[in-house]
Amino acid sequence: MIRTIKIVFFLLFVSAVNAQVRDSVQVEIVIDTTVISQSIDSIIMVPEEHPENDRQPGSLRADSIQKPRMIYIERALLDSLLRPYYNIEIDSTKKRIYGRDILITPKYRMVIDEKSSDTSYIPLPKKIEYFSKIKTYGIDTLGFSNAIELIKIKRIKKAKKPVWWDHKNSIGFDLNEVAFVNWNSGGQNSVSGLFKVQFARIYEKLYTLWSSEISARYGLNNQQNTGLIKTDDEIRLTSTFGYRKDTLSNWYFSAQVNFRTQFTDGYKNPDDEEAISKFFAPAYFHLGIGSQFNLKEERFSVYISPLTLKSTYVFDESLSNEGAFGVEPGENARHELGILIRTKWEKEIFPNVAMVNDLDLYSDYINEFGNIDIDWVLSFQFKINKVFQASFRSHMIYDNDIKIKETNEEGEVEILGARVQLKQQLGIGIIYNF
Incomplete structure (x- = not known):
C-alpha cells in the first residue's frame, strides 16, 4: 500500500515539472545548455514530430527547438533574463499539448548616438495613440458674379540677333x-x-x-x-x-x-x-x-x-x-x-x-x-x-x-x-x- 502511494506521488510530481518546463521553452532564445544544465532540476524530452494543425500564428512554440533533443532549463533563470527587458504574459486558459501561449512585448528601445556611436535604451511608450480626434469645420463655396475666363497666351521664342x-x-x-x-x-x-x-x-x-x-x-x-x-x-x-x-x-x-x-x-x-x-x-x-x-x-x-x-x-x-x-x-x-x-x-x-x-x-x-x-x-x-x-x-x-x-x-x-x-x-x- 505504501509502495503504491509513493508511485502515485512520483507520477504527479513528474507531471507538474513537465508542464512548468514546457512553458519556459516556448521562447526562441539561444542558450548554452551545457552551462544551464549544471543548475537544473527538471528534464523534458522534445518529440521529433509535431502536428501541423497545432500551430497558431503569434505563439512561440516548443517545436522551434529541435536540437539538441534533450534540453535542460530552469523557469526562474529564464524569467530573470527576460523580465527586466520584456513584458511576459501567459494565457493559462489555452492549454496546448506542448505548453501554454506566451505573449512577449519589449519594454525598451535601443538608441544609437550619431556622434559617439554609443548605444542606450529608453522606455517604450505604453500608449499607442497620442493624438485625439478633433472636429473639422467647413465653409460654403464662394460665387463670383463675373465668370473667369481662361486666356491662352501664345509664347513666341525670339532669339537675340547676333552682334556682328x-x-x-x-x-x-x-x-x-x-x-x-x-x-x-x-x-x-x-x-x-x-x-x-x-x-x-x-x-x-x-x-x-x-x-x-x-x-x-x-x-x-x-x-x-x-x-x-x-x-x-x-x-x-x-x-x-x-x-x-x-x-x-x-x-x-x-x-x-x-x-x-x-x-x-x-x-x-x-x-x-x-x-x-x-x-x-x-x-x-x-x-x-x-x-x-x-x-x-x-x-x-x-x-x-x-x-x-x-x-x-x-x-x-x-x-x-x-x-x-x-x-x-x-x-x-x-x-x-x-x-x-x-x-x-x-x-x-x-x-x-x-x-x-x-x-x-x-x-x-x-x-x-x-x-x-x-x-x-x-x-x-x-x-x-x-x-x-x-x-x-x-x-x-x-x-x-x-x-x-x-x-x-x-x-x-x-x-x-x-x-x-x-x-x-x-x-x-x-x-x-x-
Whole structure:
C-alpha cells in the first residue's frame, strides 16, 4: 500500500515539472545548455514530430527547438533574463499539448548616438495613440458674379540677333617725374606726360571681315633748364576689308588703307627755330590689294599686298623746297608702287602681361627695289589692376627716303644717308577701357 502511494506521488510530481518546463521553452532564445544544465532540476524530452494543425500564428512554440533533443532549463533563470527587458504574459486558459501561449512585448528601445556611436535604451511608450480626434469645420463655396475666363497666351521664342560688331575703346595717360633736392650727384628736374587714345571697330559676319582702327599719341616733357619739348606725336588710321570664299578658310581677299601723320611741329633741339616736321609734313598714305591670313583665336594676322601704292605728302613750303622725306625739291608729294607685308600679333605671354607686335615691311618696285622700309612697334603692357598699368614701347623706323642732316665744323649742313630711327618709352599711368 505504501509502495503504491509513493508511485502515485512520483507520477504527479513528474507531471507538474513537465508542464512548468514546457512553458519556459516556448521562447526562441539561444542558450548554452551545457552551462544551464549544471543548475537544473527538471528534464523534458522534445518529440521529433509535431502536428501541423497545432500551430497558431503569434505563439512561440516548443517545436522551434529541435536540437539538441534533450534540453535542460530552469523557469526562474529564464524569467530573470527576460523580465527586466520584456513584458511576459501567459494565457493559462489555452492549454496546448506542448505548453501554454506566451505573449512577449519589449519594454525598451535601443538608441544609437550619431556622434559617439554609443548605444542606450529608453522606455517604450505604453500608449499607442497620442493624438485625439478633433472636429473639422467647413465653409460654403464662394460665387463670383463675373465668370473667369481662361486666356491662352501664345509664347513666341525670339532669339537675340547676333552682334556682328566688336567695339574697342581706350583712353590712357602716363606720367613720369624726376625731382632732385640738394642731390650730390647732380641732375635736372623733369616731368613728362603722355596722352594716348585708341578706337577700333571690327565687323565680322560669315564671309566678310572689316577692321578699322584709329589711334593717337601725344607726349610732352618739361625739364628745368631746357623747357618744354615734345616726346611723342602720332596719328594713325588703318582700315582693312576682306572677303573669303567659305567660313572654314582663314584667307581673305583684302584691300587696305593706312594713313599716318603728326599733330604739331617737331624740332631736333629745343632751341631750334626751324621745324624738321609739321602737320601733314610728312603724311604717309598706303592703298593696296592682296590677301590676309587671319587667326582670330590666336589674335594673329598677316597681310600681303603685291600691289600697294605708297604716297608721301609734304604740305610745307620750306620742307618741300629742301626735298625732305624723299620728295623732289619744290614738290609736295611722292608716289611709289611696291609690295607691302604687314603682321600683327597680340598675345598674353604671362598673367597680366600682354605683348603687341606690329611690323610693316615695304619695298618699291621702281626706285631701288630691294631697299626695305621698316616700321616696327613692339609694346608690352603690365596690368596692375583695372585702372593702373605700366607700359613699355619700342618704335623703330627705317626709311631709305629720309636722309639725316648734320652741321659740320664750318657751319655747313650736310645731307647724309638714311639711318635707323629708334625710340623707347617706359611709363606708368591709368587706362580706361569702354
